[in-house]
Amino acid sequence: MATSQILVIDAGTTTVRCYVHDSVVGIVASASSPWAYAQEPDAPEFARSFDVEAVWRGISDSIAECVTGRNIAAVSVTSQRQALAFLDNQGNEIYVGPNMDLRSVFEGAALDEDDGPRIYTQTGHIPTFMLAAGKLRWFQLHRPEAYARIANVLTLADWLAWKLTGELARERTLAAESGLLNIWSRGPLADLYQHLGLHHDTPMLVTASDIIGETSTESAALSGLDMGTPVVAAGADTQAGLIGLGVVRASDVGLIAGWSAPVQMVTSQPMLAPMGETWTGLHPIENRWVLESTTGDMGNSYRWLRAMLVGPGSDGYSQLDELSDSVPVGSEGARSYLGPGRMDMSNLGMRQGGMLFPVPMTVTGFGKAHLVRSTLEGFAFAVRANLEQIERLTDEHPDQLSVGGGMARSAAFLKILRDVIGRPIRVAADPRSTAQGGALAARIALGEYQNFDESSEFVREQLDTIQSDPLNSAEYDDFYEEWIETADSLSGLMA
Known part of the structure; x- marks a missing residue:
């Protein structure tokens, strides 16, 4: 197998980390950027949302620090669970926030009181203030004009992939962790969201190891990546960690x-x-x-x-x-x-x-x-x-x-x-199992392994x-x- 290098973007709780993963020696370079938060005077004290421009600038700089002078075969993207992005129909960010955004505690509790068993049965998750439905209800009640503009609901890794490629897609493991997917059918939850009276869109669904798209001219110019580099879904950070083990x-x-x-x-x-x-x-x-x-x-x-x-x-x-x-x-x-x-x-x-x-x-x-x-x-x-x-x-x-x-x-x-x-x-000798799992997702996309079952045999030997x-x-x-x-x-x- 020829040597190849993968850029893994891991949007975690405290920072966004970028790793270059070599197929022979593992992680050979890394850089990180802290999250930058926006000011929201009209939101509760425990609300959190990202300063989108500052975050994307920091991520682009971290990517550039990692990839300069390297031949990157693919980019793999994973992120914290329950972090969300709301976009309008022009692709402009209405909201991008972390899993620690607690703005919808009361709105989520009201949803749980009325429909908690139904939500849990279909999504596998509760309480709803942590999920997309809770955040959507908060915007519906407190920022109705912004809510009316919501066209796409993405997870954080989906948003990063969109920034890199211009392609809208929803990765299944992350969608399920955010209450955006039926855990039984692994498909959309339109009926539940209609019942709750909430917006629900159905972008392209992808699975970890699927290629979402290629780096755009704009993202390549900002990050130092070659234009046309494949961008691969790696899934939720915890599940990527399982793959890495x-x-x-x-x-x-x-x-x-x-x-x-x-x-x-x-x-x-x-x-x-x-x-x-x-x-x-x-x-x-x-x-x-x-x-x-x-x-x-x-x-x-x-x-x-x-x-x-x-x-x-x-x-x-x-x-x-x-x-x-x-x-x-x-x-x-x-x-x-x-x-x-x-x-x-x-x-x-x-x-x-x-x-x-x-x-x-x-x-x-x-x-x-x-x-x-x-x-x-x-x-x-x-x-x-x-x-x-x-x-x-x-x-x-x-x-x-x-x-x-x-x-x-x-x-x-x-x-x-x-x-x-x-x-x-x-x-493992290197505990960064999420980065390892993200790299394996990209290597499957590139054909270096057939699937995660095959890659796991290699991992377990290590x-x-x-x-x-x-x-x-x-x-x-x-x-x-x-x-x-x-x-x-x-x-x-x-x-």
């Missing part, structure tokens, strides 16, 4: 531990939780789905802890690993509750959290190291809780867990996780297996039950 077979399970940390199992049919606790989405491979139970904030919480304890610096996370390794299993009684927990999308709300440890301090001598290890143990307990929730719903018990994402850089976390779940974990320690796992069983009980008690304090 070779998680493609029914009952395979993966953890993409980034800003949040979703646990996803591949299933052969959509699976809904009795009360809507979990999500069901599409796997990039046709006739496969994913059942998701996410921990919530993980990487974000660890970033906060790093800033509190060691400050900025490229070696900050290695310092945290060293601190964690200096404390025994169980953190000598310290327990951390910094956000990650068992998913229950039917009952979202603020929870009490924090850190607990034995006192008096003059006796216990707790310090930074205990805070770090107890935090990593808390993260691992949350992963186990979500994995067990998926196992209860599916009656499947996978014998290993594949792990990618930024938290997989932490050797201490990986060691704790393997022992907490009591089974082997599989990791993974390392980390075996659990039975003695540590036995200790963690008791600590886990204690952690769950205390987490439930803390949640009750906010009731």
Whole structure:
């Protein structure tokens, strides 16, 4: 196979990252651009939308930084889930916003009160304030003139592909994550949106590894890409991460531990939780789905802890690993509750959290190291809780867990996780599994692989297996039950 290089654009939660992925050595260049946000005086305090011009300028500059002097065979685009773009019939942006845009909390709650079961049954997702229907209702009620101009609803990666190519398309995994696709038919949801009295358009549907179009004269001039470079759909960032870990077979399970940390199992049919606790989405491979139970904030919480304890610096996370390794299993009684927990999308709300440890301090001598290890143990307990929730719903018990994402850089976390779940974990040498999955989507489009099943065989050969320690796992069983009980008690304090 000849050497080729793919540009992967990964529009994540904190930044847009661009990677050049070489078919032989992996990622050889990267650049990033932070999100720029617009001012919206008429929107709620917790609303968020992007400054479109600043964002596109930053992305173009990052692309140029990566591709200068390189022969890029294709561009692959993936993004955060539930981030949306509304365009008018001339292709002008009315709204582009992240998944953290909470403007439609009340409008979404009203939709759920009237039609929640119907929405969940057809989309596999709830609550609706996170989905396209909630955002559309907000615009319908609060900006009716702007709402009347909406001609196309795209996901964030779809919008980036449109900026690169001028082609309007909707990628299926991302559309499903935004409540824009029927999870059973993998097709449009026109009937549901008509019932809700909301705009619904039907642009071309594409699947991860499909070529959407080619870079236009304008985007090539801004980014330094060659005009006519193929632009490929890579799908939702989490699902791209699964592809990057070779998680493609029914009952395979993966953890993409980034800003949040979703646990996803591949299933052969959509699976809904009795009360809507979990999500069901599409796997990039046709006739496969994913059942998701996410921990919530993980990487974000660890970033906060790093800033509190060691400050900025490229070696900050290695310092945290060293601190964690200096404390025994169980953190000598310290327990951390910094956000990650068992998913229950039917009952979202603020929870009490924090850190607990034995006192008096003059006796216990707790310090930074205990805070770090107890935090990593808390993260691992949350992963186990979500994995067990998926196992209860599916009656499947996978014998290993594949792990990618930024938290997989932490050797201490990986060691704790393997022992907490009591089974082997599989990791890649480079934890940037979403970039790997995005590159594989492009390589399939170029004919280097036939499909994701074939590419997964290559990926799985590259993974390392980390075996659990039975003695540590036995200790963690008791600590886990204690952690769950205390987490439930803390949640009750906010009731």
